[in-house]
Amino acid sequence: MPTLHILLVEDQQDNISAWNDRAATHNADAEAHGFAVQTVTARSVAEAQQVLRTQKPDAVVVDLRLQTEGQMEPNDHGNALVRYALGSHPVAIAIYSGQRQEAEVGDVPQVEVFDRGDGLDPVFSWLARQYKMLLQLRTTRDAVERETARVFFRSIWPRWKNWAKDDGADIGGMLARHVVAHVHDALLDADGGNAHPEExxxxxxxxxxxxxxxxxxxxxxxxxxxxxxxxxxxxxxxxxxxxxxxxxxxxxxxxxxxxxxxxxxxxxxxxxxxxxxxxxxxxxxxxxxxxxxxxxxxxxxxxxxxxxxxxxxxxxxxxxxxxxxxxxxxxxxxxxxxxxxxx
Structure with a gap:
């Protein structure tokens, strides 16, 4: 049974408890839904960014207004997190808020906005529509990381280690291009040289x-x-x-x-x-x-x-x-x- 890893970004305990209850109900009948959910909670943008970097969730459910220490007035920190996630992490994003009109989405198909007043059922229905693609994305990420690990120490590191010794040399971009080129060629060869038309x-x-x-x-x-x-x-x-x-x-x-x-x-x-x-x-x-x-x-x-x-x-x-x-x-x-x- 596949499991979707969800990052819930919410600072109100009542809302966190409501999510956990709904997730438990979903998981009780996971076979019928085709997938289970596992939730990690972050109460601030900083915590959420750390989870995104270290745990690589499949989807993010975020409230727009997140309280910070010493700041109780309304804010839109959730929008800041959405911008960060879109710019650095391949995840699906659900904005779940009572202020949906304040969501800054634009023309981004992997972001959906839900009104808290409609309850959590629409969010879980959205996950049901997305989970197959999200699992494929996870498979893609795993394949890229696996091939990166394979080629880096065998092919890249022996040739580039001397360049890396020069503290003044900015080789990050060059090294990234070289790694990506190796990984692309390895993945193409793994499929017998065949490419999908969308490629x-x-x-x-x-x-x-x-x-x-x-x-x-x-x-x-x-x-x-x-x-x-x-x-x-x-x-x-x-x-x-x-x-x-x-x-x-x-x-x-x-x-x-x-x-x-x-x-x-x-x-x-x-x-x-x-x-x-x-x-x-x-x-x-x-x-x-x-x-x-x-x-x-x-x-x-x-x-x-x-x-x-x-x-x-x-x-x-x-x-x-x-x-x-x-x-x-x-x-x-x-x-x-x-x-x-x-x-």
Whole structure:
């Protein structure tokens, strides 16, 4: 029976007792629910941060107003904790408060706000909807930590230990990138080199600046940036950015499944590049698409921020950008021969 580890951030004993009673009722029928809950309580933001760092809970249930020593007036310390958790820990968050209108959430799908007046049943219903994803997240975290431990001392530490001796060298960022690269390659190899279609994309785009492989909404459709990364990284190096149209082929993909292998191989055409389907936040299928190297637009650098950067929708993950660039280069580097006249 899987167990969800919950961090309850609450400073009122009556509310803590009410949660514990409801959790006990849930656990008494855990088999029917599919999971049990185990609760750790923190009474302040500082205590909650310590639990997040050391115990790695699956979900956080937080009250907005948390009293601190010497301060009895109303506050919104719970919002501060939510911001901290969102910025540093992959957890689901439930704000459970009598002042739900004061919750600062924004467009963050893993945060839900509940009115204390509705009782705890809605919170436990929310946990029931989230627990399978939270268990998958835990599995992901365990896999990353396991591979990190495996590669760090075998591959990373022997090479980097001498760099770490220099107290003046700030190698944290470099070391983190090297570890992540090792872990990614190890996990990909563990799956036989197979990747899920969703791994193709970062959605939304992560980088602030425009980059090769960025998918942008422009004019009447979806386009992808094909200008080389080195040109985009150096301001002033190019006068325009090249984008290629992405043609939606979802109808053919869905209605003719026998053709999917051919579609996934770029339909046998040198002027096309296949991008697999993805699901949006609501579970709706988007794509797949063919990048059309024969349908290009050149956007002046002066208009990049207005027309492209502001309309970025997603990005290709780094491991999928090289194949796009390689096929694009091969398309333009072909020489061809003159057409032959009839004898």
């Amino acid at each position: 193709t994309y970062f959605m939304p785009a992560i980088k602030e600046r425009l980059d090769t492989g960025d998918l942008v909404k422009y004019e009447d459709g979806l386009w992808i940036v094909v200008t080389p990364r080195c040109d985009l990284a150096q301001e002033g190096k190019v006068e325009s950015v090249l984008i290629a149209r992405c043609a939606d082929v979802s109808k053919r993909w869905n209605e003719k499944p026998k053709e999917q292998p051919r579609i996934a191989q770029h339909d046998g055409s040198h002027k096309l590049h296949f991008l697999p389907p993805m699901l949006d936040h609501d579970g709706k299928q988007l794509g797949p698409w063919f990048v059309q190297f024969n349908d290009l637009r050149a956007i002046p650098v002066a208009q990049i921020k207005e027309l492209l950067t502001a309309n970025r929708w997603a990005s290709l993950a780094p491991q999928f950008v090289p194949s796009l660039v390689e096929r694009f280069g091969a398309y333009f580097s072909r020489i061809g021969t003159p057409a032959l006249s009839s004898p």
